[in-house]
Amino acid sequence: MHLPDLRADFPLLTRTVRNGKDLVYLDSGATSQRPQAVLDAVRDFEERHNGAVARGAHLLAEEATGLFEAARSSVATLVGASFDEIVWTENATAAINLVASGIGNASAGIGGEEAALFRIGPGDEICVTETEHHANLVPWQQLAIRTGATLRWIPVDDLGRLILDDLDTLVTERTKVLAFTHVSNVTGVISPVATLVARAKAVGALTVLDACQSVPHLPVDVKDLDVDFAAFSGHKMLGPTGIGALYGRKDLLDALPPSIFGGGAVTVVSMDSTAWHEAPTRFEAGTQPVAQAVGMGAAAEYLMELGMESVEAHEREIGHLLRQGVAEIPGVRLLGPVGSADERDVIGLAAFVVDGVHPHDVGQLLDDRGVAVRVGHHCAQPLHRRFGVTGSTRASAHVYTTPADAEAFLSALAEVPAFFGVSV
Amino acid sequence: MSSLEQMYQQVIMDHARAGHGRGLKDPGLIHVGESHQVNTTCGDEIRLRVGLDGDTVSSVSWEGQGCSISQASVSVLSELVEGESLATAEETMEAFRELMQSKGEPLDDDREDLLGDATAFVGVGKYPARIKCAMLGWSAFKDAVIRAGKDQA
Numbered sequence: 001m002h003l004p005d006l007r008a009d010f011p012l013l014t015r016t017v018r019n020g021k022d023l024v025y026l027d028s029g030a031t032s033q034r035p036q037a038v039l040d041a042v043r044d045f046e047e048r049h050n051g052a053v054a055r056g057a058h059l060l061a062e063e064a065t066g067l068f069e070a071a072r073s074s075v076a077t078l079v080g081a082s083f084d085e086i087v088w089t090e091n092a093t094a095a096i097n098l099v100a101s102g103i104g105n106a107s108a109g110i111g112g113e114e115a116a117l118f119r120i121g122p123g124d125e126i127c128v129t130e131t132e133h134h135a136n137l138v139p140w141q142q143l144a145i146r147t148g149a150t151l152r153w154i155p156v157d158d159l160g161r162l163i164l165d166d167l168d169t170l171v172t173e174r175t176k177v178l179a180f181t182h183v184s185n186v187t188g189v190i191s192p193v194a195t196l197v198a199r200a201k202a203v204g205a206l207t208v209l210d211a212c213q214s215v216p217h218l219p220v221d222v223k224d225l226d227v228d229f230a231a232f233s234g235h236k237m238l239g240p241t242g243i244g245a246l247y248g249r250k251d252l253l254d255a256l257p258p259s260i261f262g263g264g265a266v267t268v269v270s271m272d273s274t275a276w277h278e279a280p281t282r283f284e285a286g287t288q289p290v291a292q293a294v295g296m297g298a299a300a301e302y303l304m305e306l307g308m309e310s311v312e313a314h315e316r317e318i319g320h321l322l323r324q325g326v327a328e329i330p331g332v333r334l335l336g337p338v339g340s341a342d343e344r345d346v347i348g349l350a351a352f353v354v355d356g357v358h359p360h361d362v363g364q365l366l367d368d369r370g371v372a373v374r375v376g377h378h379c380a381q382p383l384h385r386r387f388g389v390t391g392s393t394r395a396s397a398h399v400y401t402t403p404a405d406a407e408a409f410l411s412a413l414a415e416v417p418a419f420f421g422v423s424v
Numbered sequence: 425m426s427s428l429e430q431m432y433q434q435v436i437m438d439h440a441r442a443g444h445g446r447g448l449k450d451p452g453l454i455h456v457g458e459s460h461q462v463n464t465t466c467g468d469e470i471r472l473r474v475g476l477d478g479d480t481v482s483s484v485s486w487e488g489q490g491c492s493i494s495q496a497s498v499s500v501l502s503e504l505v506e507g508e509s510l511a512t513a514e515e516t517m518e519a520f521r522e523l524m525q526s527k528g529e530p531l532d533d534d535r536e537d538l539l540g541d542a543t544a545f546v547g548v549g550k551y552p553a554r555i556k557c558a559m560l561g562w563s564a565f566k567d568a569v570i571r572a573g574k575d576q577a
Contacts, residue, residue, distance in 0.1 A: 018427075019426075357492075358466075358468075358490060358491035358492060359466065359491070360466055360490075360491035360493070360554070360557060361432075361491050361492050361493070364428065364431070364432075364551070364554070365428065368426070368427070368428040375466065376465050376466040376467065377466065377467045381467060384467070390466070390467045390468065390489065391466045391467050391468075419432075420432075420437070420492065421437060421441075
């Protein structure tokens, strides 16, 4: 394996479930567990350093501000950004909404001439893909409704891979935003970022990357990828809930109007106008989830210490075990390609359908065997519709997932058809 | 019997397969109510139609798809309440709701008599995430009855 067994770093993984069974945690795509280093960082902040960030003149305020900004730098380093290109958000959903609402506000005249480059309206287009999580579909769909722009999307093939044949007619001079996921949360398929970004740049469209399923699992360098914005959450990358981050190119962040207005984000306020701070401060009105940000910074440090190349190699290997194992079980249909164990095509997870057995029932039997998986549509209804199903069951890995976890899951899954009286 | 086996008792598996009441019927009555319910966590849907003849639930039919718990539950419901008085149907509905909140403990004999095959769902109460599945058809029934009543007025 490319990583040592890390289970000892994750206190939760030592607990038992359902009548004393060992926990086999394969729901990291929904939320990951946190290592001791993250738990300690949060606790240490709460016990020793809590103070008002960027507001006080006392020692605690200084320490809290220092830790808050150091965490921002850690997250920036993880994704290859400059510290002032990382905006704290509540989660990735909030990060994407920050961009979509900012564009909406710019279109309504907020932010003045410096925000004019974001304006969209009737005749303009926003392009997404059929594989998106609702968080990277609904904000754009609603922005289109709000501004009169048209929403278009790149379709996927039977294995959930983007069909790029018509890319040049889907992404044109009319396209103002191209929003797409880096890694599908259902199939694990990695998007052809370079191709998409090149096309967007050729037509002058902004690119927004949903990096929720990539930043925790593979090396991501936003400058190499050359995207304009990227969103990811803390809790999927071994950090706490309630915190996420938006990467944005500095010149764009400094021009994008905020959509949460309030104190701390402004320079001069009069009764009839407001001037905003430079980014990232302009987007961080109100008191921030400071301990959570510190935790996310610690998670970034933990991942960097493991080395993202090793993390990727590990998850590629585990992901392949999961997908190949699932595909080999009679009566079970894998969603997406089996892929390869060493190519950069698909990673870290396996979603599948058991013929004649509803995902909820599949998940229930697995749960009884101590295996935690996700069931349902995974917030990707259009993709499931494309596959001709309402929902699926998903097993997803992280740095702490072992081959033994994959085996335990696969042997429990093999019991499912017979338990529910389906002959295969 | 393990908790899992208790939840997936044979009577539940049989109902899930049988699907009593499946296929929307035209009750041929004036007082008809229909309800569409969605379980947002999994996307399961049900459309259930009720026909009232005075105070009698004379017709229950539905279409939809879902897990074995939700399918078995609406099948049992259809068998239980069709042909019963509205008052009995409402009592049954209330007993089923209590069964779901009993955390796996059986109810008293009176209510178990009322519930018949539906007592088999006692194991679902141990799994809070599945109560919604079991309630999907019942929620649709409750709503459809109200709509049938509005139809009346």
